[in-house]
Amino acid sequence: MTETRRRFEQDFRDGAVRIVEETGRPIVRVARELGVNAGTLANWVNMARQRRRAGNDGLGEDERAELVRLRREVAELAMERDVLKRSVALWVKDAMGR
Helix, strand or coil: CCCCCCCCCHHHHHHHHHHHHHHCCCHHHHHHHHCCCHHHHHHHHHHHHHHHHHCCCCCCHHHHHHHHHHHHHHHHHHHHHHHHHHHHHHHHHHHHHC
16 A cells, blocks of 8 residues: 655645745644645745755846845945934924024
8 A cells, every 4th residue: 555645836835835934833733734744844944944045046146246236225225314314303403492
């Protein structure tokens, strides 16, 4: 009596991993609800985490460089915005004090 291996679509795997990560529910519970072996779901979660750590997000070298540049620019603009907010607050405080 042999048991055939079930194949799960990638969308199903991604959805199961998302449920575990977004809800914080235990893998065993989610696996039981989905009818999947808990060890299998744990493997899917671990593989997804490893892919994220490895940066396997499908970006090419040029796209990755642009992403780094844009993130740097966003950080710089956020800093400038914060400085302007403080200076406006001081200006309003000074204007109201007169």
